[in-house]
Amino acid sequence: MVQDSAKREARAIDAAREKVVITGAAGAIGSALRQGMAERFRNLLLTDLRVPADAAAGEDWVAADIADRPALDGIMQGAAAVIHLAGAASSDLETLWRVNARGMFDVFEAAQVAGVRRIVFASSNHAHGSQPIGFPVSPDHLARPDGHYGAMKAYGELILRSYFDRYGIRSVSLRIGTYRPLPIDQRSLATWLSPADMVQLAERSLLHADPGALVVNAYSNNTHLKVARTYWDFLGYAPVDNAEEHREMLRGMGIDVDGDWEYPEHGGNFARDPELPARLISPPGR
Ligand SMILES: NC(=O)c1ccc[n+]([C@@H]2O[C@H](COP(=O)([O-])OP(=O)(O)OC[C@H]3O[C@@H](n4cnc5c(N)ncnc54)[C@H](O)[C@@H]3O)[C@@H](O)[C@H]2O)c1
Known part of the structure; x- marks a missing residue:
């Protein structure tokens, strides 16, 4: 039985032996991680709403909704670390x-109760999405979300900060930019995160002995980064990809890659699109 008040040991995850849970493992980032990490991390427990059709032989899967707390409690048994990816992007509120607030809380809390030492969290650049584009962002600045999606990511970062102080759980919150196989638009010349760099970030976040409650910008080594690039050296992250190498591809797609930045804030269209109402007070027509 884990004592909530007991401080957990600051120690790297033993990739050969210790159990690492990945939520949202069937998604875009989850698929890159399960393929990219499997060779080194030998005890991955993968979970998502459904087991994907491309699940590989030998992969360990549990289908569960993160709204199902008893299922989460079972999944976390014996785990040393969790990589929490499950989430909704531009859904209804x-x-x-x-999913992104209550489900996230239950993932963290089930992990905490089960005694995990390390949590890696897929936060988002939308946690600082309202920062003006000319301002180099750093996790040292207060979160400045561009809407409820970003605010819930900042909430996750804060829960993990409190878990470090209360329980000694080490964590790395990754403020992921534009995760794609290749850059997709002008903005991603600054915000692209490649699959290889995402895998490296996840692995470094587990293998660092004592990251505290770290928040890092999660981008590739893009020439046009708009960040104060703090903490990458501390984490041991050395990104290998650069969106600039794909500028001609973007130009060939008819994208204006030479003009001023398309959006005045870091969050791009998220910072400009109207927010959805949480619920209609009364359905229309009644
Ligand atoms: N892709 C990006 O550019 C980007 C940028 C910033 C942050 N992120 C964050 O990274 C995480 C992963 O992103 P992705 O691009 O792989 O997204 P994705 O949509 O491809 O994957 C998300 C996965 O979460 C699962 N999921 C959704 N609701 C669930 C629930 N209730 N219970 C269990 N699983 C559930 C989905 O089935 C899906 O497989 C998300 O939390 C997202 O907010 C992504």
């Missing part, structure tokens, strides 16, 4: 509340 009720889904965001259920």
